[in-house]
Amino acid sequence: MGTVVDAASFELASGNDANGSLPTEKKVKVVFVLGGPGSGKGTQCANIVEHFGYTHLSAGDLLRAEIKSGSENGTMIQNMITEGKIVPSEVTIKLLQRAMQESENDKFLIDGFPRNEENRAAFERVTKIVPEFVLFFDCADEEMERRLLNRNQGRVDDNIETIRKRFKVFVESSLPVIEYYGSHGKVRKIDAGRSVEEVFEAVKIIFSSVTVVA
Numbered sequence: 001m002g003t004v005v006d007a008a009s010f011e012l013a014s015g016n017d018a019n020g021s022l023p024t025e026k027k028v029k030v031v032f033v034l035g036g037p038g039s040g041k042g043t044q045c046a047n048i049v050e051h052f053g054y055t056h057l058s059a060g061d062l063l064r065a066e067i068k069s070g071s072e073n074g075t076m077i078q079n080m081i082t083e084g085k086i087v088p089s090e091v092t093i094k095l096l097q098r099a100m101q102e103s104e105n106d107k108f109l110i111d112g113f114p115r116n117e118e119n120r121a122a123f124e125r126v127t128k129i130v131p132e133f134v135l136f137f138d139c140a141d142e143e144m145e146r147r148l149l150n151r152n153q154g155r156v157d158d159n160i161e162t163i164r165k166r167f168k169v170f171v172e173s174s175l176p177v178i179e180y181y182g183s184h185g186k187v188r189k190i191d192a193g194r195s196v197e198e199v200f201e202a203v204k205i206i207f208s209s210v211t212v213v214a
């Protein structure tokens with residue numbers, strides 16, 4: 001397995017617990033995986049995990065698991081997802097932090113986060129983690145709509161009404177985050193309208209360029 005060479009490591013510090021003990025610290029490397037709903041983030045993350053040894057953390061999956069766990073935030077999260085709205089950062093960041101701390105890995109693909117400026121700024125402030133880069137899956141709305149209507153995972157938000165709302169949220173709230181990282185030279189954009197195999201060929205070139213054979 002390769003080692004990442006071009007980016008500094010960043011420290012993940014948990015908050016103090018109720019006894020005031022010292023935070024546990026763990027150095028992690030993070031790649032944000034962004035793109036519209038149905039652009040293929042989850043599909044390609046599974047391929048990246050297999051080939052490059054990252055752990056995949058999907059913000060949407062973590063939020064859906066939180067609903068299932070019977071958490072006190074469950075109803076609020078369920079309502080936000082049904083409406084295609086973005087859950088307050090505090091909730092999502094706690095789930096991401098916990099998943100990173102519980103993992104034995106130190107390399108994470110964070111899929112579907114940050115989805116708005118609040119997500120981005122709060123994550124940076126709380127975790128002090130700066131992403132190595134941002135993988136952006138660029139895909140036409142018509143193709144994403146087709147994929148979502150065929151996804152068949154029983155999701156409450158894969159219906160045409162919510163899909164349209166999610167597209168609007170993506171353009172209004174998520175694209176500005178991608179532009180922010182673009183202005184810092186961090187975005188690796190991929191034409192995600194092609195087949196799964198073709199998209200992964202492009203993904204591989206990007207990940208190969210940040211790793212070296214040990």
Ligand SMILES: Nc1ncnc2c1ncn2[C@@H]1O[C@H](COP(=O)(O)OP(=O)(O)O)[C@@H](O)[C@H]1O
Nearest residue numbers: 037038039040041042043147150151194195196
């Ligand atoms: N390149 C592709 N071409 C066609 N269908 C795809 C492609 N990538 C993913 N899909 C399918 O489209 C749907 C959405 O993909 P998914 O990976 O869940 O996207 P996202 O996480 O960005 O919403 C899934 O049913 C998946 O199997």
Ligand SMILES: Nc1ccn([C@@H]2O[C@H](COP(=O)(O)OP(=O)(O)O)[C@@H](O)[C@H]2O)c(=O)n1
Nearest residue numbers: 037038059060081084085086087112113115
């Ligand atoms: N950072 C995030 C990610 C997802 N979500 C919520 O979870 C929903 C589904 O996110 P997802 O990433 O699983 O969706 P896809 O883009 O994979 O289709 C979003 O539409 C939001 O309602 C959120 O509130 N904040």
Ligand SMILES: [Mg+2]
Nearest residue numbers: 041042058060
């Ligand atoms: Mg997904």
